Amino acid sequence: MTTRVRFAPSPTGALHIGGGHTALFNWLWARRTGGKFILRIEDTDMERSTPEYEDTIMSGMKWLGLEWDEGPDAGGSHGPYRQSERLELYRENAEKLVSDGSAYREGDAVIFKVRPDVDLSFDDMVYGRIETASDALQDRDSGALKDIVLIKSDGMPTYNYAVVVDDHFMEITHVIRGEDHISNTPKQLLLYKAFGWKTPYFAHLPMILGKDKKKLSKRHGATSVYEFRDMGYMPDAVFNFLALLGWSAGEDREIFGREEAARLFELSKVTRKPSVFDPDKLNYINQEHLKRLDPMVRLAHIKPFWEEMGLPADKHDDAYLAEALTLMGGRGQTAKELAGFSDYYVSFGPVKERWNSDGISGELRAGMKEFYAALTDAPEWSSDALEAQARAWTEEKGVKMKDYAMTLRFALTGMKVSPGVFEVAALLGRDEVKNRLAFFGLG
RNA sequence: GGUCCCAUCGUCUAGGGGUCUAGGACACAGCCCUUUCAAGGCUGCGACGCGGGUUCGAACCCCGCUGGGACCGCCA
Numbered sequence: 001m002t003t004r005v006r007f008a009p010s011p012t013g014a015l016h017i018g019g020g021h022t023a024l025f026n027w028l029w030a031r032r033t034g035g036k037f038i039l040r041i042e043d044t045d046m047e048r049s050t051p052e053y054e055d056t057i058m059s060g061m062k063w064l065g066l067e068w069d070e071g072p073d074a075g076g077s078h079g080p081y082r083q084s085e086r087l088e089l090y091r092e093n094a095e096k097l098v099s100d101g102s103a104y105r106e107g108d109a110v111i112f113k114v115r116p117d118v119d120l121s122f123d124d125m126v127y128g129r130i131e132t133a134s135d136a137l138q139d140r141d142s143g144a145l146k147d148i149v150l151i152k153s154d155g156m157p158t159y160n161y162a163v164v165v166d167d168h169f170m171e172i173t174h175v176i177r178g179e180d181h182i183s184n185t186p187k188q189l190l191l192y193k194a195f196g197w198k199t200p201y202f203a204h205l206p207m208i209l210g211k212d213k214k215k216l217s218k219r220h221g222a223t224s225v226y227e228f229r230d231m232g233y234m235p236d237a238v239f240n241f242l243a244l245l246g247w248s249a250g251e252d253r254e255i256f257g258r259e260e261a262a263r264l265f266e267l268s269k270v271t272r273k274p275s276v277f278d279p280d281k282l283n284y285i286n287q288e289h290l291k292r293l294d295p296m297v298r299l300a301h302i303k304p305f306w307e308e309m310g311l312p313a314d315k316h317d318d319a320y321l322a323e324a325l326t327l328m329g330g331r332g333q334t335a336k337e338l339a340g341f342s343d344y345y346v347s348f349g350p351v352k353e354r355w356n357s358d359g360i361s362g363e364l365r366a367g368m369k370e371f372y373a374a375l376t377d378a379p380e381w382s383s384d385a386l387e388a389q390a391r392a393w394t395e396e397k398g399v400k401m402k403d404y405a406m407t408l409r410f411a412l413t414g415m416k417v418s419p420g421v422f423e424v425a426a427l428l429g430r431d432e433v434k435n436r437l438a439f440f441g442l443g
Numbered sequence: 444g445g446u447c448c449c450a451u452c453g454u455c456u457a458g459g460g461g462u463c464u465a466g467g468a469c470a471c472a473g474c475c476c477u478u479u480c481a482a483g484g485c486u487g488c489g490a491c492g493c494g495g496g497u498u499c500g501a502a503c504c505c506c507g508c509u510g511g512g513a514c515c516g517c518c519a
Contacts, residue, residue: 010519045518109517127448136446140515143445152517159519183447183514206449213511241455244468248456252467271456274512278454281469291482330482341481390478405478417480 003035004173007061007068008163010042011053014224015060017277018178018208018216021242025205025270026176027066028243031262035173039071040166041082044156049084060225063235064242065258078170083162090157093165093195094150102194103150110151112161112191120186125174125203126270132186148187160184164191167200176203176267179274203267206246207274216277228282232336234301237286244285246271255288283333290338291330295322305339311346321345323427327419344413345427348436354414355440367397371404372442375425376434383426390422411440 007023009015015023030037039058043049058073070076080086094110097103103112118134139146150161157165167175182204192199210220222228228238239258243249248271249256249264256264293301299322306313313321324345325338332338343350371393378389394401409421412433418424425433 008519012519042519048518106517111517130447132447136515138445138515140445146515149517154517156517158517163519178513179448180513181519184519186447204448207512209512211454215512244455246455248467250457252457254455254468273449273456275456276454278469281455284469287482328481331480387478400478402478409479415480419480421478 001173003030003033004038004171005030005035005176006038006040006167006170006172007066008040008042008166008177009057010045010048011050011057012045012048013053014226015057015064016216016223017225017228017242018223019057020060020064020066020225020238021208021245022176022178022205023061023066024064024239024242025247025267027068028262028265029174029176029203029267030069032265036069037066038076038078038170038172039068039074039081040170041072041084042159042162043082043084044159044162046084046154046156056226063229064225064239065235083157083166086162086166087155087157089169090151090162090165091155094157094161097150097194108151108153108155109149112148112150112194114145114147114190116145118190118193120189122185122189122199122202124182124185125201125267126206127179127182127204127272130182130185134186134190137187137190148190150191160187161191164188164195164197168192168195168197172200174201174203174267176205179204179207203270206271208245209274209276211276211278213274213276220277221279232305232334232339233282233286234289234335237282237289240289241282241285244281245275245277246273255285255292287330287333290332290335295326298322298325301335302339302342305336306343306346309339309343311343311350313346316346320427327423327427329419331419341415341418344415344418348432348439351412351414351436352439355410367399368404368407368442372408372437375408376430376437381426381430383420383423386422386425387420407442408437411442412436 005026007026009019027037029035039061041054043054054072061068068074070078070081072081094103097112098105098110103110114134114137116135120133121129121131123129135145137146138144148160149158151157185202189199208216210216216223222231225238229235236257240256240261243261244254247265247269249261253264290298296318299318302325303313324342328338328342332341374393375386375389378385390401390404394404405421406416408425409418410416412421412424412428
């Protein structure tokens with residue numbers, strides 16, 4: 001039997017980190033088992049659901065690399081994939097329960113009658129055996145058994161009912177969802193029993209918490225996957241980070257790609273403890289992915305951020321820019337940060353803005369002019385040659401390389417930190433170096 | 444209030460009775476490298492919530508406590 005899993009968001013907001021996490025684990029399990037990953041839109045809340053949010057969620061999933069096999073746009077043999085298009089199915093089946101006496105009507109609503117002493121225990125693939133019974137389905141205030149609304153007065157199905165009908169008819173084999181649904185499961189089990197349907201396997205995932213150990217929300221800062229994209233995090237890194245929340249690949253494996261994760265993933269190895277979202281770790285993972293990118297791919301990730309800063313990245317050829325990024329090495333934890341650290345390769349503008357020559361005495365300035373003149377006239381324009389030249393000159397004069405290198409760095413980059421200054425100079429080219437030095441009166 | 448779930452370094456985790464003086468990663472501190480900052484290398488700091496059992500032996504099993512969390516909507 002092929003595995004069939006689903007991610008069933010309701011289009012009432014952007015794809016959040018928590019939703020992404022759930023979608024990701026479903027995706028992993030589908031890929032791991034060679035099964036199907038289904039996207040189902042739970043848009044029965046007419047008030048809050050919008051097509052725009054549906055689009056946002058779908059593109060958020062695509063950004064994360066979580067492609068689905070069946071869904072509203074992808075089609076499939078078990079559609080339609082929007083609950084709003086399955087209304088007839090819910091009504092028909094609710095009718096069955098009314099006919100056999102397990103549900104009753106109350107106005108336009110259909111309500112399931114909950115009887116006591118029904119064992120609703122189940123085996124969760126993550127949490128293990130969970131013992132409970134229908135007696136626990138009580139009303140918060142009265143403590144009396146509380147019946148389950150199937151169809152609301154407006155004709156729409158409720159979540160707990162629609163989920164059961166859909167998972168059954170879509171032939172979902174594994175229901176993988178957040179731990180907050182663990183206490184909804186008994187209710188759903190009751191409906192499966194009433195219909196006489198086979199129950200799927202359940203696997204609940206630990207929640208993701210903020211630093212204060214409260215459920216992650218907007219007040220913890222960025223929570224939608226798009227915010228992470230805009231801050232310069234890469235999809236592979238966010239994927240990697242999310243996969244590590246509640247699961248470990250074993251053998252101390254922490255940096256990996258989608259395919260590797262899909263190969264290694266095991267539901268049985270998912271943790272039960274809720275995990276705290278740690279931005280530091282995300283930064284680290286993003287940096288690791290950033291470092292590993294091929295130069296041209298890396299460039300593709302950085303370019304948009306340069307452009308966002310108003311830098312004319314298109315004025316240069318890609319080979320030059322890619323080389324510049326290679327020079328940057330492991331600097332920068334996000335694409336945005338790296339773009340900021342490397343702006344001087346793209347344009348002289350930012351350098352001028354940062355320049356401040358107050359700290360350079362006239363005396364030193366004179367020496368530096370001589371130093372830079374010797375440098376820019378170097379017969380060979382390469383990093384090694386420039387460095388050799390600089391060393392020879394500073395040794396001969398008995399001065400510290402550091403003073404000269406630092407000023408050169410600042411004149412070329414407008415920063416006090418950068419890759420090896422002779423490498424930077426070599427890449428910028430003789431003309432550009434002369435130009436920058438001249439502008440600051442050092443040439 | 445009721446039901447259910449959870450509990451190893453600050454954080455993510457490994458660990459499923461002895462090999463644990465508890466391993467890795469992030470973060471933090473220091474050192475090395477060095478024209479700067481990263482990167483990299485090395486070192487350090489740092490945890491089994493508490494109390495009872497079970498056992499020759501518990502981080503691992505059981506019970507209680509404490510502390511978190513989720514749910515108890517004609518929201519999903």
